[in-house]
Amino acid sequence: MIAPFKSRAFLMNVVTYLPHGAIPDVRGFAPAIVAWNLTRHLRFSQSHIICNREDYIRREEIYPGIGRVHRLKEGWIYTRLFKKISRLDPYPLHRRAAKLARSLAPDIVHAHQLEFPIKVFFKALGRHLPVIVHAHVTHRAFDATRGIADKYIAASDYVRERLISQGGYPSERIEVIHNGVDTTLFCPPTLEERGLLRQILGIPNEGRVVLFAGRKQEVKGFHIFLRVAEKLLARHPDVFIVAAGGEPRECAAESTYTARNILRARLAAGGRYFDLPPMPQSQLANLFKMSDIALLPSLQEPQGMTMLESMASACITVSSRVGGIPESISHGESGFLLENPHDADAALHLVGQVLDNLKNLDALRAAARKKITENFSWDKLAMRMENIYFDLAAGHAPL
DSSP, rough: OOOOSSSSSEEEEEOOOEESSSSSSOOOHHHHHHHHHHHTSSEEEEEEEEEEEEEOOSSSEEETTEEEEEEEOOOOOHHHIIIISSSSSSSOHHHHHHHHHHOOSSEEEEEEOTTTOHHHHHHHSSSSSOOOESSOOOOOOGGGOEEEEEEEEEEHHHHHHHHHHTTOOOOGEEOOOOOBBOTTTTTOHHHHHHHHHHHHHHHHHHHHEEEEEOOSSGGGGGHHHHHHHHHHHHHHEEEEEEEEEEOOOOGGGGGTTHHHHHHHHHHHHHSSEEOOOOHHHHHHHHHHOOOOOEEEOSSOOSOHHHHHHHHHHTOOOEESSSTTTTGGGOOOTTTTEEEEEEOHHHHHHHHHHHOOOOOOHHHHHHHHHHHHHHHHHHHEEEEEEHHHHHHHHHHHHOO
């Protein structure tokens, strides 16, 4: 049912709020990628995005056909003093976002933050609107004193189940909309394209490339990946290893931090290991196109966006049977799943088997690509999201 918003060129005016991460994304932060892609695939809605400024210089930008991005700055000193040490936060980002939203006249608010303070936000806004809270994580328990969202969006069936069973969220208000993939950007390469991309790093066409993409920390299984990479390089002279991603500050407190950095330096000295920084999606897509296998041994994962990008690129995906990952990867059909991602020897054995059978896995690559295009394209997911917008706006009554 579509509400009669006929006074504007667009039927719906949406404020998308992202307190952590900047838009467009530059560091591979899943909520930012999701917010951006859902916004740019809307059909009948005008979106205003309010996000963290992070390293962007411009406070505001207009993207034709998409909408306006407003970026709010939180300085390092402010964050350290008022959010890390004292936790006083005298002028929180959500209050500044509400002040900005007053001038945007939204019909609905879509917040990509599970702990979004609904009551405080709308008090600062001066009125109540339909509100959607997007759950990218599961570790925040339901707290009715923050206010109750009209709808909670879970990034996977796994997230929905955890929100209900462990978080205490109202099941009747939770809907699953998986994270998606830009299937035009993340797509299988031509042989010529693959070869040219490899030339940039000095990797020969006949080489076999194993990729890690994601945050270089324990929860993503980076320490397991490095142990596997070390043995692969020792056993296979035609194997090249590429690892791309950021390393958050909190990584320094992890038990494997020192050992894995020593190992990274030693591997890089051999000339067949490439340690790359975080990349925007446009560049990350090229890494999947030049790789044979993506080894992504996450220890936990609400859904697993990088796995979807790998599958869309027809790169053989080896990941873990944890969290929401099995909702996209069927073992032996569209990728491979590790039963125990902590077991580096098992991961080495499975990757070795895949390397030995690369020429026989074309059907699996095609099945992976098909699964993504049929179930995880942003266009289809955004249509579902937009239907929720209109349903909520049409039937909304103040809580």
